[in-house]
Amino acid sequence: MATITTKDLRVENLYEPWKADSNSIPIIEFFESVNEPAEMGRISAKCKVRLARWEMRGTARLFYLSHRQLRADDISYEEIRTAFFATISR
Numbered sequence: 001m002a003t004i005t006t007k008d009l010r011v012e013n014l015y016e017p018w019k020a021d022s023n024s025i026p027i028i029e030f031f032e033s034v035n036e037p038a039e040m041g042r043i044s045a046k047c048k049v050r051l052a053r054w055e056m057r058g059t060a061r062l063f064y065l066s067h068r069q070l071r072a073d074d075i076s077y078e079e080i081r082t083a084f085f086a087t088i089s090r
Contacts, residue, residue: 019058020088027088030055031081048077063087 018030025033034055038048056064063084064070070080 017055017057018060020056020060020063020084021058024058024060027084031084035077045077049075049080052077052080060084 016025016030016033018024020027024030031052034048034052037043038051043051053064064080067083069075070083
């Protein structure tokens with residue numbers, strides 16, 4: 001009898017957590033890894049923001065939490081992305 005293997009393909013399991021440190025994937029890779037599958041899956045802009053927030057850990061999470069404007073309900077994905085790029089690329 002054949003064994004059937006199932007994969008957990010929930011959206012949140014498709015993304016790698018990001019810490020914004022030397023052991024993490026590069027910033028551009030993180031934001032592309034959120035954006036590209038979200039665009040292909042036609043995920044809403046608001047959900048894309050949630051996914052990015054959900055996958056932030058360590059330094060990235062602290063940066064996000066320390067900036068009130070990044071936690072605003074009406075912030076766009078591009079605004080979050082731009083804030084991180086502006087800070088990390090200094």
